[in-house]
Amino acid sequence: MLLSSSGFLASGAVEVEPSINPAVVGDTVTLFLSPPASLKSGSWALGESLILTWLGEQQAVFPSHNGRALVNILTGALTLSSVTVADSGVYVVQSSDPQLRASASITVLGKTNTHEPISNITLKANQADLMEFNSSAVATCSVSSGSSLSFLWLNGSSEVTASDRVQLTDGNSTLTIVSVTRYDQGPFRCHVFNAVSNGTSAPVNFTINGPDNMALTVNGQNMTSLLVGSNLTMFCSAQSGPPAQLQWAFRGEFVNTTGPLLELYNVTEHQSGPYSCLAFNSHTNMNSNITSHIIIASEFVSIVISTSICLHLFPASPFLWFVSTESPFSGSEQQAVSGRPFPLLLLVGFFFSWLGK
DSSP states (O other): OOOOOOOOOOTTSOEEEESSSSEETTOOEEEEEESOOOOSEEEEEETTEEEEEEETTEEEEOGGGTTTEEEOTTTOOEEEOSOOGGGOEEEEEEEEETEEEEEEEEOEEOOOOOOOOOEEEEEEESOSBOOTTTOOEEEEEEEEEOSSOEEEEEETTEEEOOOSSEEEETTTTEEEESSOOGGGOOOEEEEEEOSSOEEEOOOBOOBOOOSEEEEEEETTBBOOEEETTOOEEEEEEEEOSSOOEEEEEETTEEEEEESSEEEEOSOOGGGOEEEEEEEEETTTTEEEEEEEEEEEESOOOOOOOOOOOOOOOSOOOOEEEEEEOSOGGGOOOEEEEEEOHHHHHHHHHHHHHHHTO
């Protein structure tokens, strides 16, 4: 606290002057006599309560101020350390040799809410590589200096708030995410602020990946059919962190090829079949695979029926036709068409009869 003082003129024109007035809790205050006087004996009191007395070189401090009050026996100055609000009041010094009485009033104020500027914000994670659904992510935010701190967490540009899986502890300076998912990868930042300054930490990212979202291309496309003598290049990819180990298999048997590329040259019909890419994440112990069925032939025939006329002359058993709607070199899609055989046979007979005319 701050001190307001009013010195009283003592006999012999002696005043009491505080070293700090007003003072703040925790300060050390000395009450000087002005002009200095040599007092062989005397006492100091706060109001009616004695603080200490002295005679010659001997002094006695009362329990209320034990360890905090000291008198200079040569000048009579009183020193009070670690003052509190209760130390506010009127201080009186008296002496009988020579005759003297003087006083001063001081006020001790409690500490105001001061704010220290923030510096060096640091964000640390317990570990960066986590297993989805099985690991917990923990990040701790700290500063080198700063007081009266508030913490705000960000995942990208979105604020992170407490929920069933998200815990904010230690005054919100620690973020814990239990049973992490791939959406908890970040980047996470910690924003720290007080009344006089603010700042944001560098980002922290967590790696939480499958492998999953696999993709497989054939000769740079999604084709599944090739001609004998062609070259076959298959490319496999998977989202994974750390990167997944890739292994190839043909007809369920591993082949001596690892990595994202499988290349075969001058292929034959015997190399038709299912080709699989298998991805394994050694950190999460998770795996995934994708398979493409490749057809290799000497030639492909595509039949397209654009227009048809069917006359139902009499009942017959139903049947199914499968019509290819795409070229076999870019993948095929089959569509089932139901009908009856005899009308179609009549149509075909009519067609060839017309050609013979």
